[in-house]
Amino acid sequence: MNLLLADDEPLMLQILNAYFTKEGFRTHLAEDGEAALDHFYNHKIDMAVLDWMMPKRSGIEVCQEIKRNSRTKVMLLTAKGDADDEFAALKSGADDYLRKPFDPRILLLRVQKLLQLEARVLLGELTVDLDARKIYRAGKDVSATHKEFELMRYLIVNRGQIVSRKTLLDHVWGFDYFGEERTVDTHIRRLREKIGDRWIRTYRGMGYCLEESQ
Incomplete structure (x- = not known):
């Protein structure tokens, strides 16, 4: 499975990359929204995990473009925590939404569930x-x-x-x-x-x- 991981925090990106590569995913890493879309258009991406607040293009914008052009699953990550933000994330087309901070193991399980990688x-x-x-x-x-x-x-x-x-x-x-x-x-x-x-x-x-x- 090809997984796009996009977050403007390099340490967060490293941590998530370590978890997912250990589980066998092929990861594509991006630190801003434009880089995320470059990966999307140049590789067959099965799922994208996007931080909401990224430079150049937000996670919401990237999610909307991905959804307009494919059936790729999208998970949005954000420090925003109220119901309106969750509503906006899901309305953008995201398949799931996870608030920061989170345990990477929870994210891994949610991604596996969305991709139907059962136990x-x-x-x-x-x-x-x-x-x-x-x-x-x-x-x-x-x-x-x-x-x-x-x-x-x-x-x-x-x-x-x-x-x-x-x-x-x-x-x-x-x-x-x-x-x-x-x-x-x-x-x-x-x-x-x-x-x-x-x-x-x-x-x-x-x-x-x-x-x-x-």
Whole structure:
């Protein structure tokens, strides 16, 4: 999933980026409204999390433009706290609204809910329990290792999109990992042995993609 995070507070942007990248989101960061719209028009954005009070273009203006041109989900963040402000935010087209200060974990849960990333993901005979960190095939625990589960989780969050080996290494093994990219191939092969071959498709020279229609 491609997530646009826009806030004129660099520290807030760093904190939110850390939370969402850890959960497998591909993040695009902006510190003002014009930069946010640049990301929106140049990338396929699945959801935008926008601060209301930003330079150049406000979160409200950015939300309205996004909604005029797409079905992208939008969450507005603001220090404004009265009912009129909440009404204005939702009237602008925002799908949800969260007052500052907030716990980033609450924001993460709300974003997952808006994107329908439920705790239990069903794929045919597979059940992936994101909370319990287990994968079941026809009701039986396949005993996925930590890396296998993390690969599956990242591919679920980015389902339908080709994910490169380098991206999988960065998000599953960590940005400080300097081993061979072929490590990914080995773990994908072992994961396929446990869940079946139909779900994860290889795109030669590009990476892997979780495709439910296979």
